[in-house]
Every structure is written in C-alpha cells, then in structure tokens.
Amino acid sequence: MSETQQVPLEKIDDYRWRIPKSYKPGMRVPGLVYADEKLLKDIYKDKALEQVANVAFLPGIVKASLAMPDIHWGYGFPIGGVAATDIENGGVVSPGGVGFDINCGVRMLKTNFQYEEIKNKLKDLVYTLFSDIPSGLGSKGDIRVSEREEKEILLKGSKWAVEKGYGSEDDLECTEENGAIQGADPSGVSQRAYERGKAQSGTLGSGNHFLEVQVIDQLYDREACDALGLDLGQVSIMIHSGSRGFGYQVCDDYTRSMIHCLQKYNINVPDRQLASAPVNSAEGQAYLGAMRCAANYAWANRQCLMHLTRKVFERVFAMSWQKMGMFLIYDVAHNIAKIEKHIVDGKEKLLCVHRKGATRAFGPGHSALPERYKKIGQPVIIPGDMGRNSYLLVGTKKAEEETFGSACHGAGRVKSRTASTRTTDLNTLLKELESKGIIVKASGRGTLVEEAPQAYKDVNDVVDVVANAGISKRVCRMRPVGVIKG
Amino acid sequence: MKNYELIEHTADVGIRVKAEDLKGLFENSAAAMFDIIACRVNAQSSCQSKEIIIKLESEDLEELFVTWLNELLSLSSAKELIFYDFKINKIDRNMLQAIVAGEEMKNYKVNAEIKAATYHQLKLEETSSGWQAEVIFDV
Numbered sequence: 001m002s003e004t005q006q007v008p009l010e011k012i013d014d015y016r017w018r019i020p021k022s023y024k025p026g027m028r029v030p031g032l033v034y035a036d037e038k039l040l041k042d043i044y045k046d047k048a049l050e051q052v053a054n055v056a057f058l059p060g061i062v063k064a065s066l067a068m069p070d071i072h073w074g075y076g077f078p079i080g081g082v083a084a085t086d087i088e089n090g091g092v093v094s095p096g097g098v099g100f101d102i103n104c105g106v107r108m109l110k111t112n113f114q115y116e117e118i119k120n121k122l123k124d125l126v127y128t129l130f131s132d133i134p135s136g137l138g139s140k141g142d143i144r145v146s147e148r149e150e151k152e153i154l155l156k157g158s159k160w161a162v163e164k165g166y167g168s169e170d171d172l173e174c175t176e177e178n179g180a181i182q183g184a185d186p187s188g189v190s191q192r193a194y195e196r197g198k199a200q201s202g203t204l205g206s207g208n209h210f211l212e213v214q215v216i217d218q219l220y221d222r223e224a225c226d227a228l229g230l231d232l233g234q235v236s237i238m239i240h241s242g243s244r245g246f247g248y249q250v251c252d253d254y255t256r257s258m259i260h261c262l263q264k265y266n267i268n269v270p271d272r273q274l275a276s277a278p279v280n281s282a283e284g285q286a287y288l289g290a291m292r293c294a295a296n297y298a299w300a301n302r303q304c305l306m307h308l309t310r311k312v313f314e315r316v317f318a319m320s321w322q323k324m325g326m327f328l329i330y331d332v333a334h335n336i337a338k339i340e341k342h343i344v345d346g347k348e349k350l351l352c353v354h355r356k357g358a359t360r361a362f363g364p365g366h367s368a369l370p371e372r373y374k375k376i377g378q379p380v381i382i383p384g385d386m387g388r389n390s391y392l393l394v395g396t397k398k399a400e401e402e403t404f405g406s407a408c409h410g411a412g413r414v415k416s417r418t419a420s421t422r423t424t425d426l427n428t429l430l431k432e433l434e435s436k437g438i439i440v441k442a443s444g445r446g447t448l449v450e451e452a453p454q455a456y457k458d459v460n461d462v463v464d465v466v467a468n469a470g471i472s473k474r475v476c477r478m479r480p481v482g483v484i485k486g
Numbered sequence: 487m488k489n490y491e492l493i494e495h496t497a498d499v500g501i502r503v504k505a506e507d508l509k510g511l512f513e514n515s516a517a518a519m520f521d522i523i524a525c526r527v528n529a530q531s532s533c534q535s536k537e538i539i540i541k542l543e544s545e546d547l548e549e550l551f552v553t554w555l556n557e558l559l560s561l562s563s564a565k566e567l568i569f570y571d572f573k574i575n576k577i578d579r580n581m582l583q584a585i586v587a588g589e590e591m592k593n594y595k596v597n598a599e600i601k602a603a604t605y606h607q608l609k610l611e612e613t614s615s616g617w618q619a620e621v622i623f624d625v
Contacts, residue, residue, distance in 0.1 A: 046496045073496040075606030075622055100601040100624050195564040245563045248601045252556050259549065259605075272548075272605035416494045417598075417625065446597050486599075 007049040009033065015469040019053050026268060027056040032064035034469050039069050039461055042414045046073035055083050057269045058276060060091025062344045062351065066403055068358050069465035070412030070457065076273025079357035082406045084342065087279045087350045092267065094276035095258060095287055097354030098337050100251040102291055103298035104242030105333040106381045108392060109306060112325030113235040115215040121316060123439055126482040128312050129211060130441035133305060135204035135486040147194055154186045157296030158303040166307035173370045175331040176360060179299040185289025190253050197246030197297060204241050204305060204486050208451060211309065212238045213482035214390060220474035224376045224394055228329060230476055238390055239305050240383050243298035250294045254287040279352045295336055302331055330379035334359045334409035342404050353404045361395030361407035361472050380472050384411045384459030386440065386451060386483045387433055391463050393472040407472040411459040420455035442485035451485060490518035493620060500622035509574040511617040512582065516558055516572045524568050524594040533590055536567060540584045547579045548608055551619065554582060555603035568594045600625050
C-alpha cells in the first residue's frame with residue numbers, strides 16, 4: 001500500500017522509531033513506534049503508521065502517539081496504540097481509543113501440576129472445559145442476572161462474582177484495579193446495553209478470545225518466578241475475554257454522541273472514529289462513567305470464567321482448586337482509558353491514558369500494585385497465537401518514564417481474517433497443532449482458520465522488542481497444550 | 487450471487503456494496519452484514535419470524551448508514567435474532583424508516599461475530615449506475 005510507505009520513520013535506536021510531527025499538519029506530537037527492523041516490515045504492510053499519526057491530532061495529547069511492536073491496522077486508533085492526554089489542558093477522551101470490546105483483557109492462573117502429571121488427562125480436561133464454558137458467538141451463560149444484579153456488576157466488578165461464591169478475596173488483589181474501577185456510573189448506560197449484557201456474563205465470546213491450558217517452557221527471571229511460585233514444566237491457564245455485547249453497545253452509544261462533540265468543541269481529527277470530547281466535559285465524564293461500567297462487567301466476566309475453569313479442574317482431577325494451587329497470578333485490561341498521574345517534562349500531570357491493545361506495565365514500587373508485587377513489578381500477560389508461545393513479563397520504571405507505564409498486548413495480527421481463511425487448510429492446521437501436542441476445541445471451524453498461527457506475528461519477536469527497549473522484563477514463557485476457542 | 491465484495495483489512499473485515507438507489511444500498515448492506523454473520527441451516531423448520539420497525543434520525547448520511555448497521559447488530563444481539571429481510575420504507579439524508587424481519591438464532595449457523603460497523607474509511611458515493619458503499623466492521 002503506497003500510502004503507508006510514505007509515512008516517514010526516523011530511527012532513534014534499534015527499537016525506537018519516530019514519526020516526525022511535521023509529517024502531517026495537525027499533529028500535536030510526534031509518533032513513537034517500538035519495533036525492530038524485522039517487525040517494521042510487517043508494520044509497513046498496512047495503514048497502522050498512518051493511524052499513529054492521526055492519533056497525534058487529539059487535543060491535549062502529550063509526549064507522543066505511541067505504538068507497541070504488536071501494532072496493526074485498527075479503525076481510527078491502531079491496535080497496539082497508547083495515547084495520553086493532559087486533562088487540565090483540554091485533553092480529550094475518545095471511545096475509539098478504547099475500542100468496542102471495553103476491557104478486553106487477559107488473566108493467568110497457575111496450578112501445582114507438572115505437565116507430565118496431567119498429560120494423560122489433557123484430552124478429557126480440554127473437552128470438559130469446552131463443554132462447560134459457554135463460548136462462541138452470542139454465547140449465553142448459565143450465570144443469568146436480573147437488571148438489578150447487572151447494575152451491581154457494573155459497580156462491583158469481580159467483587160460481585162466473589163460475593164456470589166465465584167472465587168476468593170485473594171483474586172481481587174491480583175486483578176488490575178482490584179477488579180472494579182472506581183467512578184462507574186450506571187445511569188449513563190443505555191437500556192439496550194443492559195439488554196445485551198444480561199445473558200452474556202460468564203461467557204468467553206468468539207473471535208480471538210480463548211482459554212488455554214499452557215506449560216511453562218522457559219524461565220528468564222528466576223527471582224521473579226520464585227516470587228510468583230512458577231517453575232519449568234508447570235501447568236498454567238490463560239483466559240482472554242472482554243465485556244461482550246455490553247461493551248460494544250456502550251462504545252457504539254458514545255461514539256455516536258461524540259461525533260457531535262467534534263464540532264461543539266472544535267476538535268479537528270482526520271477520522272470520525274477518533275471522535276472525542278474533553279475529559280472535563282459532560283460528554284467526556286458520561287463516557288468515562290459508562291466505560292468503567294463495561295470495564296467492571298468484563299472483570300466480573302473473567303472472574304466467572306476462571307470460576308468455571310476451577311470447577312472443571314475440580315471435576316476432572318477430583319480435588320479442590322485450592323489444593324491444585326489454582327491461584328490467580330494477575331488480570332490485566334488491554335482496551336481501556338485510565339486517569340493516571342505521570343511525569344511529563346519534569347512535572348506530574350493528571351492524564352487520560354488510552355491503552356488500545358496495550359497493557360499497563362507499572363514498575364516495582366508503584367502505589368497501584370498489591371504488596372506482593374511491589375518488589376518485582378506488575379505482572380504483564382502477553383498471549384500469543386494458539387500454536388506458539390505466550391509470555392509473562394513484569395513492568396518497569398522505564399515503562400513509567402517512557403510509555404506512561406505501558407507495553408504490548410499480544411502478537412498482533414499480520415494477515416486479515418479473509419486472507420487467513422483463504423490460505424489456511426483446516427486439516428493441515430489441526431495436524432500441525434496435534435504434532436506439537438496441542439489439543440484444540442472450537443465452536444466454529446471458521447474461527448480456527450481465521451486465528452491460525454500464520455495470521456499473527458511471532459510473539460517472541462514482539463516480546464524481544466519490549467524487553468530490549470526496557471519497557472517490560474521477561475519472567476517466563478509458556479507454550480499451549482490445550483486450546484478452547486470461541 | 488452475492489451482491490457485495492469483501493474488503494481486506496488486517497484486524498477486521500469490510501464490505502463494498504452496490505445498489506441502484508439509496509434504499510437498495512441500505513438494504514443490501516444490511517443483508518451483506520448478516521450474510522457474514524450467519525447462514526441458514528434449517529430451511530425446513532417453521533419458526534416464527536419477528537418483524538421490527540426501525541426509525542432512525544441522524545446529522546448526515548454517513549452517520550445514518552453506520553447507525554442503521556449498528557442498530558441492527560444491537561437488536562440482533564439484544565433480541566437474539568438473525569435478520570434476513572430488510573425493507574426501507576422511507577429514507578433521506580437524515581432519517582429512515584424500515585421494517586426488518588428476523589428469526590431465532592437456532593435456525594442459523596453462526597460464522598462470525600461483528601462487534602460494530604465503524605466510520606473508519608467509510609465511503610458512500612453516488613455513481614453513474616446508482617450508489618456504492620464501503621464500510622469496515624470491527625470483528
């Protein structure tokens with residue numbers, strides 16, 4: 001695509017590239033792309049860099065429009081983008097900077113099992129997980145709630161689930177924002193959003209959402225692994241899901257209303273999907289209040305999914321989940337806007353940090369971290385594709401200084417879903433996964449070929465960049481052995 | 487034959503739709519969207535069809551188009567229906583009135599989830615032979 005090849009990139013070092021502010025009149029800050037030469041080849045294939053430049057138009061944006069190495073072409077914002085706006089200086093919030101799947105995120109829990117101990121029961125385990133955990137498009141769960149209860153979910157997030165008996169207090173401590181971001185305002189949520197959310201609590205969804213049984217296959221930081229109770233060959237679980245139809249509706253409702261804000265607040269952006277309003281405006285506050293409801297809905301959802309997972313393990317192995325050591329390592333959001341304090345030009349500022357396909361990555365000692373992670377830094381969970389690896393990293397001080405405490409969120413797509421479907425043969429794919437010892441169950445055959453490993457960048461390359469740039473530190477790597485796809 | 491083409495997009499999926507007039511463009515685009523979402527598998531089954539009246543207003547044609555598609559996605563998810571018939575009774579640049587018919591999801595094989603229609607690279611053009619639209623979905 002010739003248009004994208006014209007986006008100029010100035011090399012800062014091997015892992016950092018700048019899109020100069022002069023590239024497009026209207027850019028308020030430069031673009032800053034975290035990538036190496038290898039990943040740049042893929043990044044150049046679509047229009048993601050153009051989108052990084054477009055995000056730099058947002059009023060109040062500070063430092064730079066950031067792109068993580070897993071960046072790819074989104075709609076409006078790129079996926080893998082971070083943008084922070086200065087609230088006191090007219091900084092805006094944009095629903096497009098969060099996305100439709102508000103608080104799409106991932107959680108990782110460990111077990112006491114070594115792979116060899118469960119190997120023979122793996123098939124049974126994967127099939128039971130698949131049958132007990134609602135997945136697929138429009139999937140509906142057994143956890144049905146009344147509208148009054150749904151409102152409670154929007155305020156309490158994961159805590160609602162824990163109070164219902166779906167988990168423990170400990171889980172809350174190991175969840176970003178303790179599983180409930182403050183400032184949620186259910187009065188700004190439309191009736192339709194309630195309706196869409198009612199049946200979908202405790203459901204995985206479809207597309208790139210998944211539940212994986214994984215095995216730790218490499219350790220990078222022995223001290224951090226010891227602190228987390230992780231070792232080679234140990235079985236862990238990863239759950240990737242979001243706020244389902246509830247979040248889509250909130251985003252849709254507010255994108256529409258914010259398009260009208262562009263004129264009202266004289267905001268000039270090159271793409272309507274970047275519609276935004278000042279954080280300090282009635283519209284901005286209303287969106288944030290509703291977005292937080294969706295974020296809490298998503299945390300409750302992942303908490304329910306983890307509960308269902310623990311129940312399946314209990315059935316298959318006839319042991320309590322506590323005895324199997326199925327404790328939550330951490331849960332991170334990777335589609336969200338947060339109000340956070342960061343240092344900009346030597347001064348502490350209150351910023352609205354949009355992470356769209358990016359993970360918070362606070363370093364050791366940060367006040368937002370629970371006591372147990374103060375020493376090692378915040379766990380950063382990076383899912384890869386179903387055939388290769390996933391990573392557990394920790395955040396760094398450098399991330400706080402450079403990227404508003406953010407890192408990548410996954411491998412990042414490189415092939416469109418249609419191209420992947422066209423070029424992937426389902427049987428070949430299944431054989432390939434089987435030869436690697438990976439058992440897969442999916443609701444739709446379509447999802448499998450769309451989500452084939454070839455459709456993604458190699459997560460190892462992506463993590464190399466964030467580690468080498470110093471914005472996160474590797475703790476350990478996992479490989480999948482059981483995959484449940486929506 | 488399908489009356490739309492797919493547009494390649496790394497993370498998402500888009501469609502290009504043509505029609506003789508604006509009514510047709512809105513109807514065909516909705517049909518294309520639900521063609522991506524699901525296909526009917528249970529042709530014999532007699533299941534109740536449900537008709538819903540939709541009235542929308544907006545500032546301009548582009549907004550009307552995106553709002554129309556998103557309203558259908560939203561209704562489909564909230565009412566647990568797959569829509570298969572779309573009739574625009576009245577349309578101009580700022581409003582439309584339509585009747586759509588949907589059936590329960592059990593008669594369909596669901597292929598893809600579309601989260602929303604987006605404004606990104608949205609195109610609505612009057613051409614020599616009628617109208618053409620391009621829209622990218624978040625999937």
